[in-house]
Amino acid sequence: MARVKIISNPYENVITYKKYNANSGAWEEIDTNSDLWNEKYKTSVFPFVVKNIVDVIFEEFRSGNEQITIMFEGTDDEFKELESVCQDEAYSGLLRPVASVRYLRNARDILPDVKAIFDQMQPLISESVKDSEKVEREKRQFADVSKEAIPICVIGNYSSGKSTFINALIGYEILPSGDESLTAKIHKIEWSGYDDRASIGFEYKGKAIKLVFEEKGIPAFNTGEEDPLFDKIQNALKGTENESIIIRVNKVLEVLNDGEHAELLDDLSDIIEIKIPFNRKGVFGQSKNKFVIFDTPGSNSATNYEKHFEVLRKAMEDLSNGLPIYISEYKTLDTKDNQSLCDKINNMREMDSRFTLIVVNKADDANLEKSQFDPVIILNQTVPRNLYAGGVYFVSSIMGLGSKNDGEFIGKHLKRIYKKSYEEFFDPEDDFYQQLYIHDIMPDQIKKKSLEESEKQQNTIYANSGLYWIEEQIEQFAGIYSPYNKCHQSMLFLDKVIKITSEEIAETKRICENRKKNMENQLERDKATLLDELTSKENELLKRFCEEYYPDMKTSRDDAEKKISKDKLAVREDELTKVRKSQTAFDEQNINVEVSKKAVKEEAKKLTKADFATLLGSIKDSRDRGKELKETQKSINILVADDLLSEVKSDFNKNISNAQVLLNNSSVKYWNNKCNEMKQCLAELVTGSKALSNEKREELTEVIMNYDSISFDKQIDKIFIKTEFERHVISIFGVKLFDNNKLNLGKLSRTYNSELKEGIENISRRLQKSHDLSFRSWTYNLMNVIRENITKYNPKLKEIVIGINDDEKRINDLAKRQLRLTQYTHDIEDMMSWKEREIKDPENEE
Known part of the structure; x- marks a missing residue:
């Protein structure tokens, strides 16, 4: 039986294909002579070419009456199109489409989240590209992504x-x-937003003109001067005060598009903006x-x-x-x-x-x-x-x-x-x-x-x-296809902004390094050596602290991971079931059913020909009671499933919030300890140096040891986007029900634990990046204070040090901005990336 895989990524506008090799047990590239290599089948919009693709697969892979399995990796919307095509009678039931474990979310589902992220980023984007003419156009188009x-x-x-x-x-x-x-x-x-309002806007002779139409009347001009064009507009509107808005707007547009008086329109802007009722x-x-x-x-x-x-x-x-x-x-x-x-x-x-x-x-x-x-x-x-x-x-x-x-x-x-x-x-x-x-x-x-x-x-x-179906296609473009392009544009724009920020950081670093070299050239050799040693020690410690951070936080990550077991869920499900049964008098209803069954049996024992009709009535009554009991049980199962799922979602959000606090406190503690270690090591270098006088060494050592404690960014939303997790939890707990309307508790517990672990890892990574930046900023500031103290008696050097301090502050600010941009980019990228379904693949694909 042939197996073919279609991999469609509408975000990147790419479709690729693979075939399954039964001998090697692996998927491999389609033969180069296959028609599937046709460029049209690799870059077109999938629903527009899916029929052609299926025809090619059917022609090239068909072997007698053996069924062809088509594995599909892509969005659910695209898979529905594939399913629809494969049901065509022309294929005689020989095509079997199967949704793969790997999938992409529909763009229309993630676009609201992308827009929410872009709303948060607006001030950051404006700050990042405010002086860049290179992206002025992209900046305007960036705004379109959130429109x-x-x-x-x-x-x-x-x-x-x-x-x-x-x-x-x-x-x-x-x-x-x-x-x-x-x-x-x-x-x-x-x-226009209203059924009784319209407007026409344009520029004429350098002035902005806007004609506003209300339910009745003639729009006011207020141009302040007579003009042949305005005279024509007023003449066209004479006697139309009580006409519909449509007629009045049409009259004005006839004047503005009158080719016979083109000379009057030379000073009219190229764009005429019309807002009108639909x-x-x-x-x-x-x-x-x-x-x-x-x-x-x-x-x-x-x-x-x-x-x-x-x-x-x-x-x-x-x-x-x-x-x-x-x-x-x-x-x-x-x-x-x-x-x-x-x-x-x-x-x-x-x-x-x-x-x-x-x-x-x-x-x-x-x-x-x-x-x-x-x-x-x-x-x-x-x-x-x-x-x-x-x-x-x-x-x-x-x-x-x-x-x-x-x-x-x-x-x-x-x-x-x-x-x-x-x-x-x-x-x-x-x-x-x-x-x-x-x-x-x-x-x-x-x-x-x-x-x-x-x-x-x-x-x-x-x-x-023919107008109806054209309008349906326009609506489909807006609802299904347009979001893919908007999501893709958001990524391209963010990449560009991050690149600009990186270039600015690199340029500022270059300027800063030149200042440092200039300072070193003017500084006495022994003091320059001390600064080199201090800088070297600073970099050494920074590297070691960053490498030790993740392993050191493992215990905190484990403590934050409050797993939930299937058995615990089962116990809670039983408790909720008892509550719901008591609310619906289920037990009493069950007893009545049993009594009814027993009564039927007793009647059957005493049955006579005359009593047969009565018995049939009793049997029917007993069955009706049984059906009613089953419906009640079904309703209880649904209610219990909703109750339990609601509790699990609440518990998930609570654990994520607790994990944020726990990991944040552990991270702060770690970096505070490293701050003390950094100060101690730098102070020891100063104490052992002969470049400074005893009095100066003591003074600088005291400055280092008394230097302010590190402060961390307390604006949680910059590190941890709570709404992102809240939106995420809704999607990950879309757990399928069994036929008896009860939750799949095993799947629910596995999904819960897996997503909780991933969420904790995500929080940990964000904290690491944010707190790492804060520590670097603190270290840079400490080194700046040390430089100022070593060079403060030399006016020229003092001026250079001030420049270095400004540069490093600028670098640190840019790095923080870049980090946040990168985090936002990763968030959007993750939405558009491949996901894996929790269920096992029916085809056991490799």
Whole structure:
């Protein structure tokens, strides 16, 4: 039986494969001639290529009717996609997907924790990169990681229907639409947050202008001067005081996009920001995600491409992880003009082209008859060939918009098209009945779901227009795929900040070493020798103390590890069961069941033909009582499981908190002892030196021995993030129940003990790093005091020593900051790293 392993890491955008060698009993690389080496199957988004991957495995590893086991390492979301594909009848039940021991957490599950960590890091990040122009852009994009904004970039040529498509998403006729070129402006569109508020913002002649629309009335300008552009806006709004916000916003945007008066718009900013109510009908309007739509100008020339994409980059400079939506008509999918546009999209770092959605707009006017429709030919045309990621979607934006606004269009032209086509999209009996979504090109398992869900959609026109499933895919990107990119970006940014901090530490150390050499050159030889000996002893002791720390703390770690046994859990489970039984009168109910059974037996002994019906009634009553008792037992088991799990979680948090206190006290004690040892050793060197006078030696020895005690960072949150453990404990105790609804106590005790040990190790490592830094800082300060005392009678040397002290303080501050950044990075890295399930692997994989 063949066994193949798929290893998918969506955080790194890598998919690898292995096969099992039964002779060696080990997993090994797939043969180099396998189609699985195709770059598409190694770097694509897994759900978009899983069907192709499974087809390759089925073709290459099938041997008669033997089953193929597909081991999967990756996220649970991806495994569900694999399971769905393997259930296809085409594989005749010969594929068996199995979730491996190793797995990754879904990004949507860890992103809230990543954002929480980033919130804590904001001041630290700002301090670390405040003087660095190198990361100013990344700093702005870092803020995007902790934002909810999901950019949607709508791109395409003139007359492809971009504006109408955006209006369909919003559900209102906001943007003016037309077949002619308007202006090279970017519309940045967001939900206003209210159904009766909207605004349009832009810069004009260097001034920021914001028009605010309320439920009724005309927005105030307050520009302080007359201007032809503002006159046109006011004229456009005349008589619209009582019109809807949608109509008034549309009127203003018509003026701001009027190509016939382009000279008036030369002083208008490239970006027009629009905040508008979204229609609550449909997936997009009901979404909890915060979408930011960018409507780009259409173009049919390479010259305009450059200008338009530069404007788009500017609009998105504070954002990342954009979802590209390419709008094209059916007849222009293969035009040469589109090649340059495709290249631009693929090269924009602000957009994730792995998820590009290709929308064939005005599809109701295309010839999509089966005899003329060939997906293979379509995918080989210019736009799909360059941009296809996971779907080509056929849409009528006009019908989609009409399904949300009930056919109430501002312009008569669109209203006429909608009414004319209404029956085609609504009535299945119509000769020209259209269901555009059935033509969508996408992976089979997604297409299957599309057909099923679209068929269920109650708003028939919304579904048949193709808009419904496009909005579902946008929502899926925001909810499932976008978080992977955001998590990955957070790691890249933190690595960059840590690198900058490291470079700053290295540069400050270099300056400090130069100062020390300069000081040594001016210091008498015997005093320089003493300083060298003191520095050497300091470094020697620092190294030894750090090496001895972890072994010395073992006893404290063992004391903190309060394990819990299966037997103890069983005893507590019995106690809780008794309590719950008393609360539900279970024992009394049990007695009644036994009495009922006994009564039935007695009746059966005295049975006569006339009493048969009565006996049957008694038997039924007895069985009903038995069933009721079983249901009560089931309920008790569930309640006891909840009670016990709650107690275990509370106990875990308590033990973690106690461990923090115990380990912290032990660590403080250790370093205090080492401080005394450090002072004693340095004082002995000074006492034995001939470089200083007797009076000076005594004075310096007293300074050393009386030097202040070490102080540790008392802000626990910098060392130990309690909320991290609280979030963690929720996930680690998701213990599965048996069929009788009782907890698996053996698994629970093993999980508890394992995670407690890991938590204690984590606390210990954090304390070690933090207290090590505190000790080093204390040592540096002590050495600075010694240098000051040795050189204080030489003004030039005193100035150098002050510089050295400042440098070392700066180095110490930077090191502390770097430590905290590194700890945060490790926290995020750990969330995205491979985990192992507590259960044994069903395939006993090596």
